[in-house]
Structures are given as structure tokens and as C-alpha cells.
Amino acid sequence: MDVIEVPDPADPRLADYVRLRDTNLRRSIEAEHGLFMAEGDKVIRRALTAGFAPRSLLLTRRRLDALADLAAAVDAPVYVVDQAVAESLTGFDVHRGALAAFHRRPLPEPGAVLERARRVVVLEDVLDHTNVGAIFRSAAGLGVDAALLAPRCADPLYRRAIKVSMGAVFTLPYSRLTDWYGGLGLLRERGFHLMALTPAADAVPLPAALAAAAGRPAALLLGSEGDGLSSRWLAQADTPVRIPMAGRDVDSLNVTAAAAIACYELTRPAA
Amino acid sequence: MDVIEVPDPADPRLADYVRLRDTNLRRSIEAEHGLFMAEGDKVIRRALTAGFAPRSLLLTRRRLDALADLAAAVDAPVYVVDQAVAESLTGFDVHRGALAAFHRRPLPEPGAVLERARRVVVLEDVLDHTNVGAIFRSAAGLGVDAALLAPRCADPLYRRAIKVSMGAVFTLPYSRLTDWYGGLGLLRERGFHLMALTPAADAVPLPAALAAAAGRPAALLLGSEGDGLSSRWLAQADTPVRIPMAGRDVDSLNVTAAAAIACYELTRPAA
Known part of the structure; x- marks a missing residue:
């Protein structure tokens, strides 16, 4: 010392x-x-x-x-x-x-973090460090295997994100895509079922979408705080999925809350 | 105009x-x-x-x-x-x-917001306005009937809480307990099953606790950001409940994330 x-x-x-x-x-x-x-x-x-x-x-x-x-x-x-x-x-x-x-250490390649991963979250443009930290904490705590980040997603190793994650950013394997436009192709090549989380009323309720894709590796796509996923990523996904809502004039959840529920569903043992 | x-x-x-x-x-x-x-x-x-x-x-x-x-x-x-x-x-x-x-309008009495409520959240000392707003948004969006706040819980009508809630603080009925020490007695009198959310390893997994209390009105108690629920409220609850975690050295979730999952479980249709 x-x-x-x-x-x-x-x-x-x-x-x-x-x-x-x-x-x-x-x-x-x-x-x-x-x-x-x-x-x-x-x-x-x-x-x-x-x-x-x-x-x-x-x-x-x-x-x-x-x-x-x-x-x-x-x-x-x-x-x-x-x-x-x-x-x-x-x-x-x-x-x-x-x-x-x-x-810092060099990040692993996206392909490397997907090795043996069965359940991953993919953050498109989550811009707030508090949200990135909280999402990493939920993903790691609930048993998601890895995270991929779009080029513009906020840095998980920024002080505020680290703090909110309680250090989960050190243990959840993650990598950053360098290509936003075509970046989801890698997940598709690896056989992942791509589920895009959206508040759209015509999206498939998450539990039903997961049941339909049972047995396949699953990737959950999460968009930015204000606008959600880009139309490009929505179009690239296999299934738009939504968290079932009850009304009261609330049509969507805060991204940290939505990510928590989605990670919970993604990782819960099949009934 | x-x-x-x-x-x-x-x-x-x-x-x-x-x-x-x-x-x-x-x-x-x-x-x-x-x-x-x-x-x-x-x-x-x-x-x-x-x-x-x-x-x-x-x-x-x-x-x-x-x-x-x-x-x-x-x-x-x-x-x-x-x-x-x-x-x-x-x-x-x-x-x-x-x-x-x-x-502002006078808040209703706690007893009034519990009329006809079957599923409520009770926030003890959630001190951060962002968390209070996000929890109201989740509770309202997922179909919780009402919220009760302990005397020290942050104000849902503070600008930041309103903004994060996207206005859910206007639609979810809520009231504030004036008595922290004995305040849970009212819920007990009304027949609510009191579930205290905690990361404690020996708590009952939330889905099992809900199944065991099926048919009874349910109150979910949520504690402060750092320390969780007070020992007083933990002791007053019927059942300590936990969200099942997967490890990775993460033993608890951010309160907004935990509340979202708990409200989701509390309100999902019985399987």
C-alpha cells in the first residue's frame, strides 16, 4: 500500500x-x-x-x-x-x-459474448446512464446471459451507470455493435429469435411470444427512453412484443421498468 | 384565453x-x-x-x-x-x-382509496422522485388499484415525479398514511394480505406467495432505495416475499425494477 x-x-x-x-x-x-x-x-x-x-x-x-x-x-x-x-x-x-x-479493457467481439448465450438483451439507443445501469442490474440479477449495445447506447462504464448497476456492468458480458444498420444480422445468423419491445397495441403479448419461440435462443430489443426502437430495428425483428397493460391512460412503462419485466419473463422457468 | x-x-x-x-x-x-x-x-x-x-x-x-x-x-x-x-x-x-x-386537492383518506381496491402498493420511504414517478406509472399501467404512502415517502406531485410518471400520478388513486408505526393496521383490518418485498434469501418467492394468498386482497410493501423496508414494517407484514434471482453476484434490483416486476406479478391473470 x-x-x-x-x-x-x-x-x-x-x-x-x-x-x-x-x-x-x-x-x-x-x-x-x-x-x-x-x-x-x-x-x-x-x-x-x-x-x-x-x-x-x-x-x-x-x-x-x-x-x-x-x-x-x-x-x-x-x-x-x-x-x-x-x-x-x-x-x-x-x-x-x-x-x-x-x-478499461478491450470489449470482446459481439460474436464472442453470444457464444453459449441463450437469452440476451440488445439496447438500441438507451441514452440515460441511470437506465443503462438499472437494466444491466436487472439483466444480470435475473439471469440474462449477455447484452449487446447499439453504437449510440450510453456507456455502461460511466460512473453513474456503474453505481446504479451496483457493479453488474462488471459481471454481465457485453459488447458494442459497430454497425447499427445491419448489426442485428449477427443475432439472426446465430439463430436468435428477435423480439422488439414496443407499446404498440397490435404487438404480441410477451408471454405468448416467448411461448411460441420456446427452445430457441431469444434476443430482446429495447429502444430509447423517448421514442422506443427505431423503425429499422422494429422491421428487422421477428416479432414485435408488448407487456400487457391494464389501462388508466398509461400506454407504456419507463424503460427500466419495462426491461425488468421483460428480463423477468425472458428468464423465468417455463411453466 | x-x-x-x-x-x-x-x-x-x-x-x-x-x-x-x-x-x-x-x-x-x-x-x-x-x-x-x-x-x-x-x-x-x-x-x-x-x-x-x-x-x-x-x-x-x-x-x-x-x-x-x-x-x-x-x-x-x-x-x-x-x-x-x-x-x-x-x-x-x-x-x-x-x-x-x-x-392541489385534498388527498382522500387512506380508507377511501382502499374501498373496492383489491391490489395495492404501499411505499414506505421511497425518497427519490424519479422512482416514485416510475413506480406510479408501472402500478397504474399494469392495473394496480391504488397506492398508499408512508409519511416520509417522496411527493408524487413533485414536478420530476409527475414527469417520469407521464401523468399516472393523476389517475392512480393514492393517499398518505399519517402514522408510520401503526399505519399498516388499516390494511390488515380490511383483510389485505401484506407482502413485504425484500432481497432476503429466506423470503418466499413472489409467485408462490401470491398463489398461496389467491382470492385475498393483496398489498405489496416497498421500501427505500438503499435500505429497503424498515424492520417494523417487515415484522408487521404477513409474508416476506422476494423476486427470484439468478446470481451473478447481484442480490437485489433497483426499486423501480423490483416494483415493476412485483406489480406485474400482482396483477397478471391467474394461470
């Missing part, structure tokens, strides 16, 4: 931690340096367990004793700062007292 | 619209004046349809023509402001171009 006191928030050794709430800045910093940020000791431990290599750990002084075992487990510099330095540096109240920067 | 141009963001007629992102300030303004804010024409129309009385409508100039029918439908002053005035006043980019202040 290499504990280093850093009194100055402008110290270049803390550069990985600047302005964590500035989404645009963070996107470019994290892409350029190939890093991601984990927040809170539980999530940091999960990243370590998943085999990610830390670049550094940042602890606030008041949490140093409580997190001594975490500091000891990290094979990288451990920076210790005052609460005020942490806040000035990151732009928010680091009340959990622990942040870590990790090296 | 009474359209009034207002060039000054400090004009007292716009006081309902001030600093909409300042949660603490808004809580006190809205409590003191008995108002709530709706954002976007779709949600504003839903509030009108649900019979809420508008205090005023605020439109940005560039959306005035497109929303002329909305302005005509509102029996209250319609303030028209420039984009810059709207932003300076509210503290955010009002890109939807429409905000409205409405009068």
Missing part, C-alpha cells in the same frame, strides 16, 4: 478525478485515457473482484481508517485528501469517501 | 415558476401555496383531464402557436415569455416550452 497525502486539488496526480459531474468533459477524459471511475467501496471491490486493474484510489481522510483493507487490496497509488479537496476536485460531496480510477 | 406577455423574470405573477431545480425551495413554495407544477403539454393536458384546476400556464414564445389549443383550454392566466426569461426564471432550459401551476 502506497498512501500519498495530496493537499492540492490541482495536483496532476489527481487528474483522473476532476469534475466528475461534467458529463461531456468526463466522456473525453475517459475515452482518451481508457479509464473508468468507480464510486463507493462496495463497487470498487466488485471491480477488483472482476479483475479490472486500478490506476489509483482516492480516499477522504475521515474514511481512511474504515477503508484500510481496501487501500491494502489496491495495487496502485492510494491518494488521501481532505473532504474539501475531494469536493473541489470532483465537484460533488464524496460522502462515500472512496473513488477509484480503473483501466 | 387571457394571454399576458411578461418580459421580466422577477414579475411577481411568475412567482409560482421560480427556481424549479431547487428542491428544498420548491418543497416549501408548493406546500405553502398548495400548488404543483406540470411540465410539457402532454402532462399538462393529463392534469386538466384529471380535473385539476390550473393557477396559470407559462408558454415560451416560440411554442405559443403550436400550443394555442392548450392555451385556449386553460381557464387561468396564460403567461408568454421569451426563452431567456423562462430559463432565468426556472433555472433550466424549458425546451418543452410549456409549464403550468395547478392547485
Whole structure:
């Protein structure tokens, strides 16, 4: 353990931690340096367990004793700062007292994450990091095998997504399609039944669609928060599917809620 | 229609619209004046349809023509402001171009919303407005009959909750318990089977619990984002229930995801 006191928030050794709430800045910093940020000791431990290599750990002084075992487990510099330095540096109240920067790893190829996968989710343009994190958590927790992301889907390794996922983004295998237009072809070649989730009234109720495709590997396509799936992906799917709704002038669910129910149906044991 | 141009963001007629992102300030303004804010024409129309009385409508100039029918439908002053005035006043980019202040109505008594209700959700200390909104949307959309809120649960008529709910907070009957400690007694008196959602491994899988209580009115208890239900409410419930999980080191779901699955199970037709 290499504990280093850093009194100055402008110290270049803390550069990985600047302005964590500035989404645009963070996107470019994290892409350029190939890093991601984990927040809170539980999530940091999960990243370590998943085999990610830390670049550094940042602890606030008041949490140093409580997190001594975490500091000891990290094979990288451990920076210790005052609460005020942490806040000035990151732009928010680091009340959990622990942040870590990790090296990203190259994503596997889409074909590799589909090996042996029987039930996958495919996120088209889910743009909100909270939703991406919550969907990964549901998918991993309910037993979905893998996720594929369209080119514009938000980054699962963005701090907020990691936090909301409670680290599920480290354990659910995923990859990103480089080709939006033709990207679903790969799933079709592998024999997946492509189900496009939509609120359209003439779509097939999800339980019926799953029963009809029983025995085949299944891919569930989820679209963006506002507009749902693109017409291209809807047209490429085998079956438009919907979650049966009861009315009350509510015709669709929040994407996190819809994804949870769909993953639940996708993975529940056949009756 | 009474359209009034207002060039000054400090004009007292716009006081309902001030600093909409300042949660603490808004809580006190809205409590003191008995108002709530709706954002976007779709949600504003839903509030009108649900019979809420508008205090005023605020439109940005560039959306005035497109929303002329909305302005005509509102029996209250319609303030028209420039984009810059709207932003300076509210503290955010009002890109939807429409905000409205409405009068709150007295909430019904808890006993009144339970009349004829067979399936209800009870939110203990769900503190995040996004989660409250999404849970109302799921509950209403899937056919839950009513919601009860513990004293500390976040306000469903807070702007963010309304927006995420897509107006479901206007249509799902709900009330607030004034007594946290003994509040579940009312449900018990009415014959409800109380199911407490928890990630505890020894809880009963939700489908089995529902099957065992078939025919009885059912209340699903949901706890706070971080800690779940209080030990008091867990102890007061008839059955601790869990959503069956598959592993991958994920032992629980986000409360919005868990609530969606639970409402889905609660309301699905018996097999």
C-alpha cells in the first residue's frame, strides 16, 4: 500500500478525478485515457473482484481508517485528501469517501459474448446512464446471459451507470455493435429469435411470444427512453412484443421498468 | 384565453415558476401555496383531464402557436415569455416550452382509496422522485388499484415525479398514511394480505406467495432505495416475499425494477 497525502486539488496526480459531474468533459477524459471511475467501496471491490486493474484510489481522510483493507487490496497509488479537496476536485460531496480510477479493457467481439448465450438483451439507443445501469442490474440479477449495445447506447462504464448497476456492468458480458444498420444480422445468423419491445397495441403479448419461440435462443430489443426502437430495428425483428397493460391512460412503462419485466419473463422457468 | 406577455423574470405573477431545480425551495413554495407544477403539454393536458384546476400556464414564445389549443383550454392566466426569461426564471432550459401551476386537492383518506381496491402498493420511504414517478406509472399501467404512502415517502406531485410518471400520478388513486408505526393496521383490518418485498434469501418467492394468498386482497410493501423496508414494517407484514434471482453476484434490483416486476406479478391473470 502506497498512501500519498495530496493537499492540492490541482495536483496532476489527481487528474483522473476532476469534475466528475461534467458529463461531456468526463466522456473525453475517459475515452482518451481508457479509464473508468468507480464510486463507493462496495463497487470498487466488485471491480477488483472482476479483475479490472486500478490506476489509483482516492480516499477522504475521515474514511481512511474504515477503508484500510481496501487501500491494502489496491495495487496502485492510494491518494488521501481532505473532504474539501475531494469536493473541489470532483465537484460533488464524496460522502462515500472512496473513488477509484480503473483501466478499461478491450470489449470482446459481439460474436464472442453470444457464444453459449441463450437469452440476451440488445439496447438500441438507451441514452440515460441511470437506465443503462438499472437494466444491466436487472439483466444480470435475473439471469440474462449477455447484452449487446447499439453504437449510440450510453456507456455502461460511466460512473453513474456503474453505481446504479451496483457493479453488474462488471459481471454481465457485453459488447458494442459497430454497425447499427445491419448489426442485428449477427443475432439472426446465430439463430436468435428477435423480439422488439414496443407499446404498440397490435404487438404480441410477451408471454405468448416467448411461448411460441420456446427452445430457441431469444434476443430482446429495447429502444430509447423517448421514442422506443427505431423503425429499422422494429422491421428487422421477428416479432414485435408488448407487456400487457391494464389501462388508466398509461400506454407504456419507463424503460427500466419495462426491461425488468421483460428480463423477468425472458428468464423465468417455463411453466 | 387571457394571454399576458411578461418580459421580466422577477414579475411577481411568475412567482409560482421560480427556481424549479431547487428542491428544498420548491418543497416549501408548493406546500405553502398548495400548488404543483406540470411540465410539457402532454402532462399538462393529463392534469386538466384529471380535473385539476390550473393557477396559470407559462408558454415560451416560440411554442405559443403550436400550443394555442392548450392555451385556449386553460381557464387561468396564460403567461408568454421569451426563452431567456423562462430559463432565468426556472433555472433550466424549458425546451418543452410549456409549464403550468395547478392547485392541489385534498388527498382522500387512506380508507377511501382502499374501498373496492383489491391490489395495492404501499411505499414506505421511497425518497427519490424519479422512482416514485416510475413506480406510479408501472402500478397504474399494469392495473394496480391504488397506492398508499408512508409519511416520509417522496411527493408524487413533485414536478420530476409527475414527469417520469407521464401523468399516472393523476389517475392512480393514492393517499398518505399519517402514522408510520401503526399505519399498516388499516390494511390488515380490511383483510389485505401484506407482502413485504425484500432481497432476503429466506423470503418466499413472489409467485408462490401470491398463489398461496389467491382470492385475498393483496398489498405489496416497498421500501427505500438503499435500505429497503424498515424492520417494523417487515415484522408487521404477513409474508416476506422476494423476486427470484439468478446470481451473478447481484442480490437485489433497483426499486423501480423490483416494483415493476412485483406489480406485474400482482396483477397478471391467474394461470
